[in-house]
Structures are given as structure tokens and as C-alpha cells.
Amino acid sequence: MEIISVKHLTKQYETYHRGHDARSVFKSLFHREKSVITSVDDLSFQVPQGEIIGILGPNGAGKSTTIKMLTGVLYPTSGEINIMGFNPHKQKNQYVKQIGVVFGQKSQLIWDIPPLDSFHMNKEIYDIPAEDFRKRLERLKEMFEVADIITKPTRNLSLGERMKCEFIMAMLHSPPVVFLDEPTIGLDLIAKQRIREFIQEMNRQGTTFILTTHDLEDVERLANRVLIIHQGKKVYDNSLAGLRLHLGAKKVVRLSAAAPIGNIDYPGVEISEQISDYEAELLIDTGQCALGAFLHRISESVDITDISIKEIPIEKIIGSIYEEPVAAM
Amino acid sequence: MKRLLRIYRVCVMANLATAVSYRMNFLLNCLITLIGNVLFPLVTVIIYNSNASFAGWTFHEALLIQAVFILSTACASMLFNGIMWSTMSHVVEGSLEVLLIKPAPGLFLLLAQAFNIESIGLLTGGLVIFGYALGGVGGMSLVTWLLFLLLFAAGLLVMLGVVLIVAAISFKWVANSRLPEMFESVKAFGRYPGTIFPRMLVAISSFIFPVSMIAFFPASALIGRWKGYHLAAILPCLLFAGFGVWLYNRMLHSYKSAGG
Numbered sequence: 001m002e003i004i005s006v007k008h009l010t011k012q013y014e015t016y017h018r019g020h021d022a023r024s025v026f027k028s029l030f031h032r033e034k035s036v037i038t039s040v041d042d043l044s045f046q047v048p049q050g051e052i053i054g055i056l057g058p059n060g061a062g063k064s065t066t067i068k069m070l071t072g073v074l075y076p077t078s079g080e081i082n083i084m085g086f087n088p089h090k091q092k093n094q095y096v097k098q099i100g101v102v103f104g105q106k107s108q109l110i111w112d113i114p115p116l117d118s119f120h121m122n123k124e125i126y127d128i129p130a131e132d133f134r135k136r137l138e139r140l141k142e143m144f145e146v147a148d149i150i151t152k153p154t155r156n157l158s159l160g161e162r163m164k165c166e167f168i169m170a171m172l173h174s175p176p177v178v179f180l181d182e183p184t185i186g187l188d189l190i191a192k193q194r195i196r197e198f199i200q201e202m203n204r205q206g207t208t209f210i211l212t213t214h215d216l217e218d219v220e221r222l223a224n225r226v227l228i229i230h231q232g233k234k235v236y237d238n239s240l241a242g243l244r245l246h247l248g249a250k251k252v253v254r255l256s257a258a259a260p261i262g263n264i265d266y267p268g269v270e271i272s273e274q275i276s277d278y279e280a281e282l283l284i285d286t287g288q289c290a291l292g293a294f295l296h297r298i299s300e301s302v303d304i305t306d307i308s309i310k311e312i313p314i315e316k317i318i319g320s321i322y323e324e325p326v327a328a329m
Numbered sequence: 330m331k332r333l334l335r336i337y338r339v340c341v342m343a344n345l346a347t348a349v350s351y352r353m354n355f356l357l358n359c360l361i362t363l364i365g366n367v368l369f370p371l372v373t374v375i376i377y378n379s380n381a382s383f384a385g386w387t388f389h390e391a392l393l394i395q396a397v398f399i400l401s402t403a404c405a406s407m408l409f410n411g412i413m414w415s416t417m418s419h420v421v422e423g424s425l426e427v428l429l430i431k432p433a434p435g436l437f438l439l440l441a442q443a444f445n446i447e448s449i450g451l452l453t454g455g456l457v458i459f460g461y462a463l464g465g466v467g468g469m470s471l472v473t474w475l476l477f478l479l480l481f482a483a484g485l486l487v488m489l490g491v492v493l494i495v496a497a498i499s500f501k502w503v504a505n506s507r508l509p510e511m512f513e514s515v516k517a518f519g520r521y522p523g524t525i526f527p528r529m530l531v532a533i534s535s536f537i538f539p540v541s542m543i544a545f546f547p548a549s550a551l552i553g554r555w556k557g558y559h560l561a562a563i564l565p566c567l568l569f570a571g572f573g574v575w576l577y578n579r580m581l582h583s584y585k586s587a588g589g
Binding site for chain 1 (some may be wrong): 332335336338339340343344346347350351423424425426427429430432433434438526582584585
């Protein structure tokens with residue numbers, strides 16, 4: 001069942017330009033050059049209940065603007081949004097009770113007082129019954145292991161601790177849909193891991209997550225589906241496995257040899273990186289050259305000391321999509 | 330309504346907790362605000378000690394107007410002036426979304442979070458001068474007290490309206506921090522008995538930009554010196570506040586946020 005339906009969503013805004021020389025600065029006092037920027041351009045997608053969808057894109061692609069329109073913060077220039085039967089802008093108060101939002105770069109906690117005070121503020125704002133609030137807070141405290149830190153002033157907490165508290169803020173009212181805007185930005189590996197485990201656990205219990213991130217590991221570890229936005233347009237919308245096939249059925253083989261490797265001139269095989277005379281990284285198009293056949297051939301011509309076979313790094317695939325946007329899928 | 334009151338209470342508690350977390354800053358701010366505002370009536374003391382006066386007003390009556398002005402300023406500062414600064418800061422930093430994602434009206438949340446306990450010093454100072462001034466005036470009755478409270482509330486509405494209009498303008502004209510200074514200058518007319526000003530200025534300060542409602546009209550009502558047009562000036566006060574609320578909510582729609 002679809003929980004989110006977005007149709008032809010567009011957001012435009014006006015901005016100003018000026019040069020940096022004194023004349024331009026002076027001129028801008030009287031006249032500024034306006035231009036209209038389309039930050040989200042005719043975006044359509046659906047999200048079924050219980051899915052984790054990762055929204056990817058380079059800086060300025062329109063990811064955060066999309067999230068802000070979905071959360072009712074920004075008004076779309078045109079298009080339709082239907083989330084759990086609500087129009088986020090026309091039924092804002094009822095709608096925002098049903099969603100949770102975590103902004104990786106904007107805190108909902110009050111800086112000078114303990115997170116516990118902010119949690120109690122949310123209890124009243126979201127009208128959470130006292131018993132439900134107590135139970136949920138206990139559970140979330142346990143899941144994040146934050147019982148000791150929520151009574152300290154927020155300003156004294158580490159970024160990882162603060163982010164755990166941001167998640168608690170977003171989850172106290174048990175929202176069925178949660179928007180995460182770069183939730184792991186700046187976090188260390190352990191904190192990221194804890195956050196990812198939490199998202200997976202909540203997703204198992206039925207929560208739908210919409211995640212924007214620059215951390216591809218977040219997507220690989222969490223998302224069932226990837227939506228790539230470039231220059232405001234959707235350029236990919238499918239599974240992560242499908243994304244891996246975007247550059248074709250290719251494998252990366254890293255090869256070390258006892259003697260110089262020399263020329264490898266097989267169909268469907270290219271040297272992607274010559275690390276040294278004795279070590280190279282090869283890109284094998286398994287559509288043209290079966291992996292078994294390649295291994296058989298290479299073992300005859302090269303004295304192999306070590307070999308590893310990997311998938312193409314997701315960064316490389318996404319980079320290729322950014323360079324040559326594909327038609328919307 | 331009960332829910333909004335609960336939200337307001339919890340936000341005020343959070344503001345109190347924030348204020349007292351920097352104790353020295355809290356005490357100093359209370360003191361500086363008090364000194365900065367309470368010293369002004371000294372001018373009146375000096376004027377009257379020099380055998381001069383505001384024509385037709387005794388020392389205690391003139392002091393009463395200035396005490397009411399301090400009380401109005403303290404209430405505005407405590408209850409809603411913070412909306413202006415927090416809106417400007419949210420617009421500049423693009424952080425208003427943390428409020429807009431909450432299931433309560435954005436303006437109400439800003440109002441609840443704008444509560445500023447540091448004005449308690451100013452309020453106390455105002456009450457002391459008010460009490461002293463009351464000791465030297467007569468003509469008060471239950472009716473004049475009720476009228477005083479009505480006009481005092483109307484004066485607060487004028488200030489709320491101005492705060493909301495300035496805050497709303499900041500959505501379009503981001504760096505407008507000098508606008509509040511302009512209002513402070515205009516507001517200063519409310520500190521004096523209106524009768525010392527030319528008629529045109531009295532009309533403007535009563536009906537166009539009703540700053541007389543901040544102190545002069547309520548103080549006059551309290552000592553039984555009110556006129557019919559003082560009550561009529563409630564209407565522009567309501568319009569000011571209403572326009573402020575309308576404009577602020579309208580401008581909230583044009584909020585652009587900042588890049589993520």
C-alpha cells in the first residue's frame with residue numbers, strides 16, 4: 001500500500017546575482033538582477049508503507065527542498081503531495097502529528113537545557129498521553145543507551161549523543177513516517193552504526209523512512225530503494241541492486257602477481273587502475289567475458305599471488321549517473 | 330485551548346531553565362535592563378525639581394505615565410518582543426523548519442518560546458515607581474482601574490502588532506534590525522502627557538500609530554482624566570495587532586529556508 005504519493009512536484013524560487021567589483025556592488029544598491037531557480041523539477045514518485053527509501057544527489061540537487069516540501073515546511077510551486085491521505089500544506093496540523101523529522105544539521109533540542117526538558121516540551125506539543133510518553137521514552141532510552149546523558153545540558157553532549165536525542169525527539173509520538181535529512185552527517189563510525197541499527201529496528205516495526213544522505217553506506221545498509229535527484233530532476237528510481245547494474249554487469253578484480261603483469265587484452269576486460277607493475281585493478285564486463293573464463297585465462301598468463309573480486313563501488317555508479325543523467329525511470 | 334496553555338506553560342518553563350542556566354548573565358541582564366529603563370523618570374524628577382513641569386500635570390501624574398510606560402515595555406519584553414529577534418535569527422539561519430514541523434501554529438510556538446524572564450527586573454522597577462506615583466495621585470475608582478487595564482491591554486496590542494509586522498518584514502527583507510529602533514523612537518512619544526504635543530501629533534499618536542495607548546491613555550484613565558477618544562483609539566490598536574498576525578502568517582508561507 002502506498003503511503004506517499006508525489007506527482008509533478010516543482011519548486012521554484014527567486015534569487016539575485018551580482019558581480020564582485022565595486023561597480024556591481026554599487027549598482028546592486030539600486031537594481032538587482034533576479035533569476036528564477038527551479039530546485040525541484042516535475043518530481044513524481046510513490047513510497048509503499050514500511051519502505052526505507054534513500055534520496056541521493058549532489059549538493060544543490062534538490063533533496064532537502066524535496067524533504068521540506070514533504071514535511072510541509074515549504075510550499076510547492078506546483079504539483080501534488082499526498083502522504084497518509086494528508087496534503088501537508090492544507091492539513092498541516094493533523095499531518096505533522098503523523099510524521100517525525102530529523103534534520104542532521106538543524107537541532108530540535110534546546111541548547112542550554114537537558115534533552116529531557118525538550119522531550120517534555122514535545123510531549124505537550126504532540127499531546128502524547130503521560131503513560132505512552134513514559135513507556136516510549138523508557139524504550140527509546142534503552143535502545144539508544146542514553147539514560148545518563150538526557151539530564152545533562154545539550155551543549156555538553158557530543159554530536160553522536162545529540163543525534164541520538166534528536167531521534168528520540170522525532171520518535172516520541174510514534175510517527176508512522178519519518179523523514180531523515182542527512183541524519184549521520186559528522187558522526188563517527190560507532191554512532192552511525194547505532195543510528196542505523198535503530199532505523200532498521202523501527203523499520204521492522206513498520207515505520208516508513210525517507211532518507212537523504214551523502215553517506216552511501218547509509219543507503220547500502222538501510223535503503224530498499226534509491227531515488228537519485230540531479231538538478232532537481234529524478235534520474236533514477238529503483239532498487240540498489242538495479243543501480244549496481246546501471247553500468248552493466250561488471251565486477252572489479254584486484255590482482256597481485258609475482259612478476260610484472262604486462263598487457264591484458266581480453267574482450268570485456270579493461271585495466272581501470274595500474275597500481276604498480278605487479279598490481280592492477282581490472283574492470284570485467286561479465287556480459288562479454290564470463291568470470292570463470294577470465295580466471296582461467298588470467299591464471300595461465302599471470303603468476304597470481306593474490307586476487308579479490310568485488311562489486312563496482314556504488315560511488316562510481318552514482319558518479320556516472322550524475323555525469324550523464326539517464327531518462328527518468 | 331487547554332492544550333495551547335499546556336504548551337505555553339512548558340515553553341515558559343524551558344525558557345526559565347535556559348535563563349537561569351547562565352546565572353550571572355541572567356542577573357546582569359535583569360539589572361542592565363532595569364537601569365536602562367528606570368533611570369528615565371529621573372528626567373521628570375529633575376524637570377519638576379527645577380520648578381518646571383508638563384503643563385497641567387503634577388509630578389506624580391507625570392511619573393505615573395512613565396511608570397505605566399515602563400510596565401508596558403516590561404510586559405512586551407517579557408511576553409512577545411523575542412518573536413522579532415527569534416524570527417530574524419531563524420530566517421537568517423534557515424532554521425524555522427524545526428518549529429514548522431510541530432503540530433501547533435508556528436506563530437504561537439514562537440510566542441511561547443519568546444517568553445523572557447530577564448524582564449522581571451524591569452517589571453519590578455516599573456511596579457515600584459508605579460506604586461510611588463499612585464501615592465501622590467487621586468481620582469481612582471474600580472471603574473478607572475478596569476478602564477486602565479483595558480487600555481493597558483490595548484497598548485500591549487499595539488506593541489505586539491509592531492513586533493509582528495517587523496518580524497514579518499524580515500521574511501522578505503532579511504537584515505532589518507534597525508526597524509525596531511525606529512519604532513522605539515516613535516514609541517517614546519507615549520512617555521509624555523499627550524497634551525504637551527500639537528493636535529496633529531496627538532491625532533497621529535492616537536489613531537494612526539497609537540503609541541499614546543502604551544502609557545498616556547491608560548495612566549489618564551486610572552486617575553479619571555480620560556476622554557472619549559481614548560476609548561475610540563482601542564480600534565486602531567486591535568487593527569494593528571490583527572494586521573500583524575495576518576501579515577506574519579502570510580509571510581510564513583513565503584519562508585524559503587536555507588540550503589541543507
